[in-house]
Amino acid sequence: MLTAYSLQLKAKSIKNMAKYNLNVNGKKYNVDADADTPLLWVIRDHVGLKGTKFGCGMALCGACTVHLDGQPIRSCSTPISTLKATNKITTIEGISVNTDSAIQKAWIEEQVPQCGYCQSGQIMSAVALLKEKSNPTDSDIDEAMSGNICRCGTYPRIRKAIHRAAELMKDSGNSTGK
Amino acid sequence: MTQQNSRRDFIKASTMLAIGFSLPSIGKAESLHKIDTSSASALGIELNPYILINDDGKIILFNARPDMGQGTYQSLPLLIAEELEVTLDQVEIRNTDGQGKYGAQLSGGSSSVRTRWLPMRKAGAAVKEMLITAASKKWQVPVSECYALEAKVFHKPSGKSYTYGELVEEASKLEIPKEPKLKDQKDFKLLGKSVPRPEIPSKVNGTAVFGIDSDIPGMLYASIERSPTIHGKVVSFDGSAAMKVKGVKYVVKTERKMPHKAVEAVAVIADTYWAALKGRKALKINWDAQGSDKISTDAYFENLRNLAKTDGIEYKNEKVGDFNKAFGSATKKVEAQYETPFLAHAPLEPENATVWVQGDKVEIWAPIQGPDGLIPQVAAYLKIKPENVKVNVPFMGGAFGRKAYFDYVLEAANLSKQVNAPVKVIWTREDDTMQGPFRPGMLSAMQGGLDEKGNVVAHNHKIVGSSIQHQVFGNPLKNAPDDWAIETANTEDSPYDFASRKASFHLAETDIPILWWRSVYSSTTAFGQESFIDELAHAAKTDPLAFRLDMLADAPRFSRVLQTLAKKANYHQKLPEGQAIGIAVARSFGTIVAHAVTVSKSGKGVKIEKVVSVIDCGMTVNPDNIKAQTEGNIVMGLTAAIKNGITIKDGLTEQSNFHQYNVLRINEMPKTEVYIVDNQEAPGGVGEPGLPPFAPALCNAIYNLTGTRIRTLPFDIDNIG
Numbered sequence A: 001m002l003t004a005y006s007l008q009l010k011a012k013s014i015k016n017m018a019k020y021n022l023n024v025n026g027k028k029y030n031v032d033a034d035a036d037t038p039l040l041w042v043i044r045d046h047v048g049l050k051g052t053k054f055g056c057g058m059a060l061c062g063a064c065t066v067h068l069d070g071q072p073i074r075s076c077s078t079p080i081s082t083l084k085a086t087n088k089i090t091t092i093e094g095i096s097v098n099t100d101s102a103i104q105k106a107w108i109e110e111q112v113p114q115c116g117y118c119q120s121g122q123i124m125s126a127v128a129l130l131k132e133k134s135n136p137t138d139s140d141i142d143e144a145m146s147g148n149i150c151r152c153g154t155y156p157r158i159r160k161a162i163h164r165a166a167e168l169m170k171d172s173g174n175s176t177g178k
Numbered sequence B: 001m002t003q004q005n006s007r008r009d010f011i012k013a014s015t016m017l018a019i020g021f022s023l024p025s026i027g028k029a030e031s032l033h034k035i036d037t038s039s040a041s042a043l044g045i046e047l048n049p050y051i052l053i054n055d056d057g058k059i060i061l062f063n064a065r066p067d068m069g070q071g072t073y074q075s076l077p078l079l080i081a082e083e084l085e086v087t088l089d090q091v092e093i094r095n096t097d098g099q100g101k102y103g104a105q106l107s108g109g110s111s112s113v114r115t116r117w118l119p120m121r122k123a124g125a126a127v128k129e130m131l132i133t134a135a136s137k138k139w140q141v142p143v144s145e146c147y148a149l150e151a152k153v154f155h156k157p158s159g160k161s162y163t164y165g166e167l168v169e170e171a172s173k174l175e176i177p178k179e180p181k182l183k184d185q186k187d188f189k190l191l192g193k194s195v196p197r198p199e200i201p202s203k204v205n206g207t208a209v210f211g212i213d214s215d216i217p218g219m220l221y222a223s224i225e226r227s228p229t230i231h232g233k234v235v236s237f238d239g240s241a242a243m244k245v246k247g248v249k250y251v252v253k254t255e256r257k258m259p260h261k262a263v264e265a266v267a268v269i270a271d272t273y274w275a276a277l278k279g280r281k282a283l284k285i286n287w288d289a290q291g292s293d294k295i296s297t298d299a300y301f302e303n304l305r306n307l308a309k310t311d312g313i314e315y316k317n318e319k320v321g322d323f324n325k326a327f328g329s330a331t332k333k334v335e336a337q338y339e340t341p342f343l344a345h346a347p348l349e350p351e352n353a354t355v356w357v358q359g360d361k362v363e364i365w366a367p368i369q370g371p372d373g374l375i376p377q378v379a380a381y382l383k384i385k386p387e388n389v390k391v392n393v394p395f396m397g398g399a400f401g402r403k404a405y406f407d408y409v410l411e412a413a414n415l416s417k418q419v420n421a422p423v424k425v426i427w428t429r430e431d432d433t434m435q436g437p438f439r440p441g442m443l444s445a446m447q448g449g450l451d452e453k454g455n456v457v458a459h460n461h462k463i464v465g466s467s468i469q470h471q472v473f474g475n476p477l478k479n480a481p482d483d484w485a486i487e488t489a490n491t492e493d494s495p496y497d498f499a500s501r502k503a504s505f506h507l508a509e510t511d512i513p514i515l516w517w518r519s520v521y522s523s524t525t526a527f528g529q530e531s532f533i534d535e536l537a538h539a540a541k542t543d544p545l546a547f548r549l550d551m552l553a554d555a556p557r558f559s560r561v562l563q564t565l566a567k568k569a570n571y572h573q574k575l576p577e578g579q580a581i582g583i584a585v586a587r588s589f590g591t592i593v594a595h596a597v598t599v600s601k602s603g604k605g606v607k608i609e610k611v612v613s614v615i616d617c618g619m620t621v622n623p624d625n626i627k628a629q630t631e632g633n634i635v636m637g638l639t640a641a642i643k644n645g646i647t648i649k650d651g652l653t654e655q656s657n658f659h660q661y662n663v664l665r666i667n668e669m670p671k672t673e674v675y676i677v678d679n680q681e682a683p684g685g686v687g688e689p690g691l692p693p694f695a696p697a698l699c700n701a702i703y704n705l706t707g708t709r710i711r712t713l714p715f716d717i718d719n720i721g
Helices: A039-047 A102-109 A119-132 A138-145 A155-172 B013-018 B072-084 B112-139 B164-171 B200-204 B273-281 B297-307 B323-328 B371-382 B407-419 B429-435 B468-473 B522-539 B544-551 B556-568 B623-642 B694-706
Strands: A020-024 A027-031 A065-068 A071-074 A088-090 B045-048 B051-053 B059-063 B091-095 B146-149 B152-155 B161-163 B220-226 B233-238 B248-257 B262-270 B284-288 B332-340 B352-358 B361-365 B389-392 B423-426 B442-450 B456-465 B501-507 B579-588 B591-602 B605-616 B671-676
Touching: A020 A039, A027 A039, A039 B273, A065 A119, A071 A119, A102 A119, A102 A155, A102 B200, A119 A138, A119 A155, A119 B200, A138 A155, A155 B623, B045 B112, B045 B164, B051 B112, B051 B164, B059 B072, B072 B091, B072 B112, B112 B146, B112 B152, B112 B164, B152 B164, B161 B164, B220 B248, B220 B273, B220 B407, B220 B429, B233 B248, B233 B262, B248 B273, B248 B407, B262 B273, B262 B407, B297 B332, B297 B442, B297 B456, B323 B442, B323 B456, B332 B522, B352 B407, B361 B371, B361 B407, B371 B389, B371 B407, B407 B423, B442 B522, B456 B522, B522 B544, B522 B579, B522 B694, B544 B556, B544 B579, B556 B579, B556 B591, B556 B605, B556 B671, B579 B694, B591 B623, B591 B694, B605 B623, B605 B694, B623 B671, B623 B694
Parallel strands: A020 A088, B059 B091, B220 B423, B361 B389, B456 B501, B605 B671
Antiparallel strands: A020 A027, A065 A071, A065 A088, B045 B051, B051 B059, B146 B152, B152 B161, B220 B262, B233 B284, B248 B262, B332 B442, B352 B361, B352 B423, B442 B456, B579 B591, B591 B605
16 A cells, blocks of 8 residues: 655755755745756745746746746756845735736636646746736737746637736725735 | 435545545645645535535635646536536636646647537536535425525525535435436536636646646756757766766766657756756766667658658548549649757647656656656656555646656656655756657649649549657557548548548658647648649649638538638728738537738838738637637747747758747738637637648748749748749
């Protein structure tokens, strides 16, 4: 019988020989990792937040998008040594506590995801867009979102959902997308 | 319904442990990261393999088709829920683990709803009848006075009710009715209603667990260097530099076991994925290409063109009339050849697998399209008993056919066994793009003959290319054509009333690893079939829509799809200057889809103004998802038409990542409208049928606009010759 093992989050404390201090979603982490380790793998394998995804490793697909002090960056191509302890990193898990940000609500309303793998990155790019432009045009969306690949082809719904989120934010007087 | 005996085969949860029942790693959306480690006896009573009810009311429905983004995580449980009279927020959905009692569990061929439409509804209806009977016995009232609603059974005259949990013990003593009464379609509350997909919240907050998110205590990470020419042999390797990378624990020789060939490789195994990858880059390997450096897609296509000069093996069932005679005496003869490239699947989640081999037992966490197909392969590979293989099925971050080819799982199994620890293998994007398997490159050689009135008197579709059945499944195809390759162009899928027709297949063997790719051969065969119909229409000086409708008079569902398309796309209205419209229709996997693509001139190329699509997939489970899948098929079909194919030169794949293997991005996305033909027919597939007719519709539109006929994919849409 093989039932003793089941999937569970690994205890991350084993790797706490502090070398880099990180602030992820408002929580502080001490991470022992090589200087060239991409932030993506630090977030996934050291911090243990799995919502940020690996897609290409070359900043071509956007699946790994997170925010660095509010700006979208590709974490797969951001070595941890380039970050400061004062930098605020936000991942998909930090967008809302109850999946109730305008963007997430709009994504659910429009039933955007298919496989869902790229959607963390899509949402991070969209949140950043709406923070810059509360009522984006289609070409604003093209510009902000064309770095995020969706192989399932949810683009028409992403477009609709961003417009919908802009409406939701307007209705609620919230201008952050979160 | 029989009530007399306790059914002998009911299985209490407590016995499920003894037979090796275990939980897949998928729970409710909001608790996806919390794996239920409670003992199975707490889960409830299995009334049939797909439905488990706990006496405190918890209901678990099992989804027997892994979800790669096409919506099976909802669609199959929804079939059960409709008949069981529960809503999806009253249940927990779990993926099945490959055990035989769940039947075939491969997601593929757009088959999930098609093949499970009745069995899943019957499973729900049978349990509902058992619960109603149990209630009637407890109340000692006639069954006819009881009904089920929202996970309760009510006694109509008194208004009394029991929850399903209160009835499950009693119900489990009853026989399972073999032919339960199914609901009438007009009474459906869930099916056909676009119920929101239950896992969507988990896919917008980062909690959905994909294969790559598997994380086992003590797990090591592996990155594998495979032969750059795919089929090489390791002559020697030096892992000393790799071993110096902090975190690297092992450098070992290993292999990639493909169905047609096992090839050698070298793996670096480390504490973290990054260390494994760094170590891999520090490897020094001396490869013997063993002739695989001679492989070239140019040479492959040259071979196809040569083969196309001779007759292939005929599809006997496709023969209508005497083609040779009719073509010989035709007033007008038209001939054309079409080519479609090799393609990588490029799911955004690269291939990955976490495997823990412990002696003669193994546990697997991996994004895979079919746990039941994986088990015997792993068992055979490790020489252990199938019942000792435990599979956990998470979500797949896209698959498109790729994740039904289990080479990456066997790699992890090999390494776990070697190092005696759980090992997670993650392919890089470069591995995924360069190593295959690929959609096979194909050629369609077409001939058509018209009489003086422009009627098609002769039609010949010769398919030339490699065979997935031959390479992957070892089908010798001795004097037999590949029956998959003719899908979407056979008399049933393409029922044009040609006075004579024939079709044949020419096998071109290749070492390039090949595999089904979303819609299998339909995406390649339909390009020739539906482009050539247009060529014949123009040769007959007839409007391509009228030309098709004329030959589809005896195929009412096709006619209706095309007529609906004409209306929705305003086909008969005059377009603005500099615009043109093109259409194509194809049936695949039991579903008919037609697209109308409107294009305009844009510099040296064309711009897609709009895509209007009509789908007839029979009765629907989730119309919104049918639209989503069709949108997705437009994106993938357009990508396949105008972005990069896979080319191999001197054995090396020339594309490595998304800068060379481009896929469509949002700024290139045309406007789309999708319409569903409402009908009562049996359900067809949905995940693939939108793809095959897209490229021909686009190329037909481009011909109408520019007079340039595109016969080779991919092409440069910004520079039409």
